[in-house]
Amino acid sequence: MLTIATATWGSAFIAGKFAVQSFEPSTVAFLRFLGAAVLLFPIMWMMEKKQIKPTLKDYGLFAVLGLTGIALYNIFFFLASKHAPVIKSSIFIASNPVLIVILSGIFLKETISRNNIIxxxxxxxxxxxxxxxxxxxxxxxxxxxxxxxxxxxxxxSWALYSVVGKIVLKKFSAVVSTTYAVAFGTIMLLPFALMETTWQDVQHASFDAWVAIIHMSVFVTVISFVMYYNGIKEVGAAKASIFINVMPLSAVIMATLFLGEKLTWAHGVGAALVLSGVYIGTNTKKWFVSKKKTHHVAS
Structure with missing residues (x-):
């Protein structure tokens, strides 16, 4: 589930290439999550018929999720995509798991095992x-x-989103958490979209741009975000974060297939390392297990 979710996120790099040809970065993010919100609320109402009524504190946590994982992350990401070298951007974003594991250990008291680190x-x-x-x-x-x-x-922003998401999931389901996060994030992105986009931009946007935005709304956001949240709930934020490394691998493969970019031997070696790292990091009972018996608190 986590592999499919993060691999789908990789397609956002391809879709984004088409979308930013017609719209500015913040507008692409706003339209993406506006479409996602329209889909998520009916899904939430159908799946969660006996909903827990959120308190003011809960809405505050949802707002933090919207600010960190939806609004800020996407603004930073699209700005970096536009102004920074691809190598540098990719390295920074790929370092997300490092910070997530550290924050999970500090704030959520999750066990950071030797296998997680390796x-x-x-x-x-x-x-x-x-x-x-x-x-x-x-x-x-x-x-x-x-x-x-x-x-x-x-x-x-993404590290905070993953860690706060784990706290929210103790009370709410993945669908509810994602829906409210997207709703708050969309509202926060609205002022930026209004500042940088005119009605003429909307009218003259290409067909490819709209298809790309719809793809990001339905598959990259709605389906994948819910799957990622369920993954966090099942294995914890630290383990789930390792799968983020599948995203650039997926992006490379799709860039080769759909954009005609060259696949090199380095991509093959890198792919093998990524998949090996994900497997080792999530199979703690099979790899590098200490022979000494230790006492663990059940999670």
Missing amino acids: GMIIALTGVTFIITDGHLLSLLTLGFEPIDFVLIGAVI
Whole structure:
């Protein structure tokens, strides 16, 4: 479930290429989540007939989810896509699992196992291999620029979204959590969309742009977000975060198929490392298990 969800997120890179040809970044994000909200509320009402009534504090947590994972992350991500080198952007975003694991350990008291760390390092190495096309030393030539603060913002936003999401899921289902997060995020994105887009932009948008936005609304947002939240609930934020490394792998494969980009040997090596890292990091009973008996608190 987590593999399918994060692989689908990779298609957002392809769809985004078409969407930003007609709209500015914040507008693409707004239209994407507006469409998702329209779909999610009926789904929530059908699936959750006996809903828990959210308190003021709950709405506050939903607003935090909307701010971090929907509004801020997407603004940072699309800004970085427009102004930062692909290599640098990919490395920053691929580092998300590192911060999520750390924050999960600090705030949620989740156990950070040796396998989590080993799997994360292997998967992150694979991602780095893919985005540098095997030239790892090219990382040393990248300097620190103002746009890096935007990328750091993207990483922090998604990490907070994943960790706060785990807290919300103790009371609400994945569908309810996602629906309210998207609703709050869409409202927060509205002012930015109004500032940068005119009615003429909407009228002159290409057919491809609208298809891309619909794809991001239905598949990338509605279906995948719900699956990712269910994944967090099943295995925890730290383990689920390892699967984020599948996203750039998926993007590379789809870029090769749909955009005609060249698939290199480095992509193959990187793909193997990513999949190995995800497998090792999520199969703690089979890999690198200590022989000494230790006491664990049931989660």
